[in-house]
């Protein structure tokens with residue numbers, strides 16, 4: 008865990024939020040990218056983060072992951088979150104089960120990896136190699152590697168962006184199922200408005216270094232989040248909306 012991510016007290020471990028961010032500031036040199044941003048994600052809550060290119064979505068995700076230092080504010084999380092990136096980032100010289108169990112300090116690492124790989128539909132590929140996987144399969148392994156850690160917070164940085172449309176839809180179904188089973192809080196960074204609407208309980212739009220818009224989906228809502236409204240928030244004018 009990096010120095011700036013403060014642990015929650017043990018009492019709040021089982022029931023507390025997945026992450027609480029207060030007055031976060033992140034800058035590169037003199038350029039402030041995130042300015043006094045506040046965010047709270049509950050366990051089991053699926054939050055999607057949209058925003059124009061360059062607005063700071065990945066910067067926020069990296070700060071939450073503890074990968075970068077921050078210049079102000081506070082991030083309180085129970086443990087280090089798990090992250091899945093757009094690229095699978097599997098080690099080519101390790102078998103799939105070893106990739107999945109990397110960093111697991113338990114005697115039954117292979118069994119745990121087997122369970123996780125089975126959950127993502129690759130339980131028969133334990134001893135296979137990353138080079139033999141399709142893009143979608145590799146992202147499944149990346150998801151298994153994240154979930155084997157039983158994270159309270161799962162950070163997804165455009166994990167489906169490089170996949171074809173059909174594989175992406177299958178991955179949406181899988182992620183929905185995995186999140187329902189494991190109940191982490193999720194922050195999904197995406198450019199895809201429809202993906203955000205399909206998956207998220209809450210959709211955020213980031214602008215000028217902070218959360219500028221928030222839409223919370225009512226559970227089992229008969230009227231879905233308005234795509235037009237979201238696109239408007241993203242600066243797409245009504246003439247371009249179909």
Ligand SMILES: Nc1ncnc2c1ncn2[C@@H]1O[C@H](COP(=O)(O)OP(=O)(O)OP(=O)(O)O)[C@@H](O)[C@H]1O
Nearest residue numbers: 035036040058059060061062063064065066067198
């Ligand atoms: N390592 C870095 N050094 C300097 N500036 C950076 C660095 N990383 C990102 N930036 C700048 O910070 C701003 C936010 O970048 P970030 O990658 O977080 O945006 P984003 O919203 O994720 O964009 P995209 O949707 O295109 O992926 C951009 O102006 C970018 O140029």
